[in-house]
Amino acid sequence: MRASAVRKRGMVGAVAVVAALALSACGGGSAGSSESAAPLDPKADLSKQTLTVSNWADYTNPDVLTSFTSEFGTPVTMATHASNEEIMGKLTAGGDSGIDIAFVSGQYAQALDRAGLLEHLDQSLIPNLKNLYPEASTLAYDVGNVYSVPYAWGTTGLCYRSDLVKETPDSWDAILNPPDDTKGKITMLGSERWLLLPALKKLGYSNNTVDPAELEKAKELTLAAKKNLLTYDDTTFYNRLVSGESVMAVAWDGWCSYAIAENPDVKFVLPKEGSDIWTDTLVVLKSSKNKEAAHAFLNSILDAKNQSWVATTALSKVPNKASMDMVGAELAKQYPAMGMTPAEIVQQEQILDLGDKTAEYTKIATEITAS
């Protein structure tokens, strides 16, 4: 009896400790980003620093890593994440993630900065910023590249098999109101911000809207399109186009180029109603103890030759003028989307972080997929 009473008190104690731990761990996410960091030392010995970089798989040039380590003596460990959501989860879980540099899309960089997790960059340590197109410093998620440098950019459009569709698409209607011959052979992106993009643009709304009435209309349109879909697919839609399992896909331009590389009958078109700008960026975490090396790494990525790898191998446009001058013209012959100019890109609408309202998009996505 006594023992069990002790045990019960023990349990209560344990729960109290757990609750206290939980409470102390959860303050994260609301810290301001204004606290001043220690100034960086431009003469720091980089060989005494190490870097852990998290990126999507196959999105970093392995040669850049080796040459960086041999030039500065800084060992670099690569980690991979499958999605923005995954790296966000790691970085916001509290405590030091151990990651110095992360590759995230622009709106996630914005969210991480709002959460107070990003180091504001010392641009004097990144002289290669001069290689960027002027437009690349005007993107709405981070005007002036305060806390991020852009790695690749592009837009979202329609990727289709010109040999297997009767009508050449030029509008989001190809997804929302498809002709009979493509019904059941269409894939859409399932990530919520892109899930609603076709409907929002078709309706002439901003793809950052948080107006409930607009979202409701976009939801209805997207829901109606579901019956004509093969599946939602963010990761293998280009394989499906190549195999002919699907004939039309909502696709990021760079990923459509993967399909074009394997089958020249695949084409990309930017719908006439307009689309988004997606930007993949590099950010340095405020928690990093290797910030000088991190800046040097960013600078090395922005080197004209290094960043051209992203265009030639990952087949994504890069916001680096020097790189595109080297390889852009040649690539545009095979991949027309590569020929899109910065001026054309910035006519589209940058996807932005919606803060609290992000959950609205998740809820709508659930309502669409669960119905």
Add this chain to the structure above:
Amino acid sequence: MPVVHGSGARRRRTRASRAIYLGPGLLYITLFMAIPMGFILSYAFLEKAPYGGVRLSFSLDSFTRALEPVYVSVLENTLLIASITTLLALVIGYPVAYAIAKLPPKWRTVAVILVVLPFWSNFLIRTYAWILLLNSEGIMNKGLLAVGVIDHPLALLYTREAVILGLLYAYLPLMILPLYASMERLDWSLLEAARNLGAGRARAFVDVTFPLTLPAAMIGAIFVFVPSVGNFIVPELLGGGKTVMVGNLVRDQFLKARDWPFGSVLALTMVGFLVLLFAVQGYVARRINIGDSRA
């Protein structure tokens, strides 16, 4: 240290050895279950912070949100899919386990190894394999088209049925193994006695074999049902994201919506079902044991 009354060296030794035996398990459960569960429980009653995490203010909003129709329907859908999967696993797994238990001993080992063999390769890869088998340009459709059974590809993939198939494939061994373990230890002389006393095959099965293997069947059912409820990979890959289960919801709340409190409530709902299931299983198993001792 609690005081030990009327202490004898032996009693102290028993206590010490009990602590040694239980210690590692308790530590494990505390670290990896009790404490995380405590977090989930506390998060469920707090407000969400905009970028993940929680605000320190009490709120029951997440619980009321869980009652919104869209989430209730996801829960219903999940329970339906998991129940069908479990039922099919029982219907298929029971005869398989029975057949294995009836094999000569050396073949039993071979059969059991064959049952667990799929676990040696990665779950994700095995699930992807089904995509290759079932898609409209896949082996199944190509084969059926070639022999002329169908004239246009069937939509096998990205359906609720495909999700059930994927879950069944993944968890069937978890049904077979406990059933086999119980059948292997079954006292077959009881069955002979029943037959000698005039019971037919069917009667002997219903009155003897089935009740004796029921607790194992229920364990198997829990082993299949619980991971089926929580799985989010199969609905995503084989359901094409067109079928949402609670597992997907929980993941989406933590990673996409960054709404930890609501994710916690959904996770607690799953834990609640689990506890309920174990209670039912325990109750039935006790009833059978009482029946045994009376007989």
